[in-house]
Amino acid sequence: MNTKHRAREIYARLKRRYPAPAPALDWSDAWELLVATVLAAQCTDERVNKVTPVLFAHWPDIASLAEADVAEVADVVRSTGFFRNKAKNLKASANRIIEVYGGEVPRTMADLITLPGVARKTANIVLSNAFGVFEGIAVDTHVKRLAFRLGLTKNIDPVRIEKDLMPLYPRETWGEINHFLVYFGREVCPARSPRCGSCELDDLCPKHGVKA
Template sequence: MTASELAPVVFERLRARYPVTVPALDHRDAWELLVATVLAAQCTDARVNQVTPVLFGRWPGPAQLARATQEEVEEVVRSTGFFRNKAKNLIASAVRVMEHFGGELPRTMAELTTLPGVARKTANIVLSNAFGVHEGIAVDTHVTRLAYRLGFTNSDDPVKIERDLMPLFPREQWGEINHMLVYFGREVCPARKPRCPACELGDVCPKRGVGK
């Protein structure tokens, strides 16, 4: 089965398992989703969801965060790891949103990726889930792993993986397939000890039992 033949099979089986796909990061608007996604780098979603209520309680939006000090934000986000860089990027992003975008988060990939600390993955997540705009497929470690195991890519570069995935799925499915692969990677196909006997994709997976 070719990648283009396998892709719709994967989508339909994962949709049966996950009929509703939403971000695991708690948020009320696009700005909160962007902040939470930045904080989620090298950190669990559960931890981020514990931190963001405090963060947004003190600085509800970019206008407030732009006036925060580095030390104040570092203290709040410390438990998410890499807290100095995250605090610096979040404050700088808030400043840029206020000064260049009138206080509103931009709605294009080109503009979002001008924000400090925001690369394609974060921008794709915000665009798809907050604005319903599909410019690409967010590629994290789970998507990277499953795309390789399913034979959709031979690369480990997120940009190349995204380019390999996009032609395989209709544009309107890009946001959903990201969520599905992330969920499935966590629950059934982790990096270590994938649960191949319990896998809905076992009969079509080219790397069943390989574990790489």
């Protein structure tokens, strides 16, 4: 089975396992999703989901966060790790969105990645989930690990992995692919002690001698 056929079979099986994929982060609009995704760097989604209600209670929109005291924001997001840098980036992003984009979260990759703290992964998550726009595939640690383990890429750089994955799947499924691999990476194929004996992708996995 060549790589493209294996990729499509992986998609089909994970689609059956996860018929209605969605981000594990709680959000109600593009700004909330952007903030949550920035906070999720080096932090669990569960922790972020506990922090964001407090954050948005203090600063409910882009304009209010742009005017916030960055030290106060840092104190609220402290438990997500790297809190000073995250707070600085969120405030700076809010200001840029107001000054450059008329107070609306931009809807293109080129514009989103100009926001402080926003790289391709975050931009892809916001675009696909909030706007239904597919410019790429978000590659986080789970996607990186599983794409390599499943033989869908030989690269370890997230940007190159994204470029390897995109031709393997129809554009309209790019958002789902991220969700599928994140969920499966957490539930079945973690970094340590993958549960190969109960893995429905086991027969598709060229795992012998392969480590992510």
